[in-house]
Amino acid sequence: MDRSLRITGKRPGPELLVLGGVHGDEYEPIQAIRQLADRVDPAKLSGQLLLIPIANGPAFESHQRGGPDGLDLARTFPCSHAASQHARGTVTQRIAERLATRIAACDFLIDLHTGGRAMTIWPLTGYMLCKSPDVLDTQRRMARAFGLPLIWGTSPQLEGRSLSVARDAGKPAIYAEWGGGSGCDPAGVTAYVEGCLNVMSELNMYAARTLVATSQTMVEDPRDGSGHLQSNYPAPHAGFYQPAQPLGQIIQPGALLGTIWFNWDEPVTEVRATGGGLLILNRTLPAVRAGDALATILEIDQASSSSGDAPTPADPLSPPGTQS
Numbered sequence: 001m002d003r004s005l006r007i008t009g010k011r012p013g014p015e016l017l018v019l020g021g022v023h024g025d026e027y028e029p030i031q032a033i034r035q036l037a038d039r040v041d042p043a044k045l046s047g048q049l050l051l052i053p054i055a056n057g058p059a060f061e062s063h064q065r066g067g068p069d070g071l072d073l074a075r076t077f078p079c080s081h082a083a084s085q086h087a088r089g090t091v092t093q094r095i096a097e098r099l100a101t102r103i104a105a106c107d108f109l110i111d112l113h114t115g116g117r118a119m120t121i122w123p124l125t126g127y128m129l130c131k132s133p134d135v136l137d138t139q140r141r142m143a144r145a146f147g148l149p150l151i152w153g154t155s156p157q158l159e160g161r162s163l164s165v166a167r168d169a170g171k172p173a174i175y176a177e178w179g180g181g182s183g184c185d186p187a188g189v190t191a192y193v194e195g196c197l198n199v200m201s202e203l204n205m206y207a208a209r210t211l212v213a214t215s216q217t218m219v220e221d222p223r224d225g226s227g228h229l230q231s232n233y234p235a236p237h238a239g240f241y242q243p244a245q246p247l248g249q250i251i252q253p254g255a256l257l258g259t260i261w262f263n264w265d266e267p268v269t270e271v272r273a274t275g276g277g278l279l280i281l282n283r284t285l286p287a288v289r290a291g292d293a294l295a296t297i298l299e300i301d302q303a304s305s306s307s308g309d310a311p312t313p314a315d316p317l318s319p320p321g322t323q324s
């Protein structure tokens with residue numbers, strides 16, 4: 001049972017799969033998919049919309065990012081669907097197997113995320129820099145149309161993701177990140193509903209485009225490991241973390257990213273940037289263990305970025321089209 005809803009349009013066309021709740025503590029995607037179902041008029045739809053708002057039921061029910069077996073669904077998708085043993089595996093592996101079948105059968109995929117309870121993420125749309133020029137071109141069009149301020153093309157070598165399954169099946173796929181925290185921000189929900197409608201319009205599946213982004217920055221980085229949101233700035237020790245910079249800030253090397261303190265008789269630990277770029281992830285849950293991700297800084301190479309200005313630091317989590 002994955003709580004899926006299929007909306008069939010009046011006219012024939014492709015199938016777009018929209019996933020939410022791959023991580024169980026990310027709430028804007030779930031509500032956005034619910035609202036998207038209410039917004040879409042089948043009379044104006046060409047093709048089919050397959051909506052799965054809570055892809056990872058056991059994680060959602062336990063208020064956790066991952067499943068009760070300790071696995072992260074977004075790292076568990078089978079790398080070779082045909083040869084996978086996941087159908088006889090743990091609960092998360094079985095969910096990954098079922099979803100992989102859905103992904104391989106669709107024509108386009110959008111996978112919606114947030115930073116979850118522990119992180120907040122600058123609004124971005126990402127895709128893998130896959131080898132097929134046609135698939136890559138479609139992914140770029142989908143990402144631009146989605147309308148968030150940052151577009152991030154990353155390594156095609158990332159495995160275990162919904163996007164890995166789509167890559168192996170030759171299906172264009174994007175994912176999105178917007179904010180985070182334990183609540184459900186209506187601005188994020190709106191950004192996601194509008195983003196999905198805009199992509200449907202771009203794919204000629206739906207009549208009207210709703211919003212046009214004012215400014216987008218595109219970064220494409222094919223290096224191995226690019227696209228890992230959790231690989232930068234691990235906490236050097238446990239304690240209480242407080243970020244010092246707002247999301248969307250352009251960071252210079254050496255800048256203070258945040259502080260950790262633990263004992264009265266020990267000095268406060270400063271976490272400083274080792275490189276420069278755009279701050280796209282902040283840890284917002286103050287309690288940290290050693291190794292927890294604290295921040296991600298995205299190198300912005302002006303040669304590889306296009307379509308406009310750097311994002312504005314002010315109010316990073318306002319909906320697209322309202323950036324000041």
Ligand SMILES: [Zn+2]
Binds near residue numbers: 023026074113114
């Ligand atoms: Zn996620």
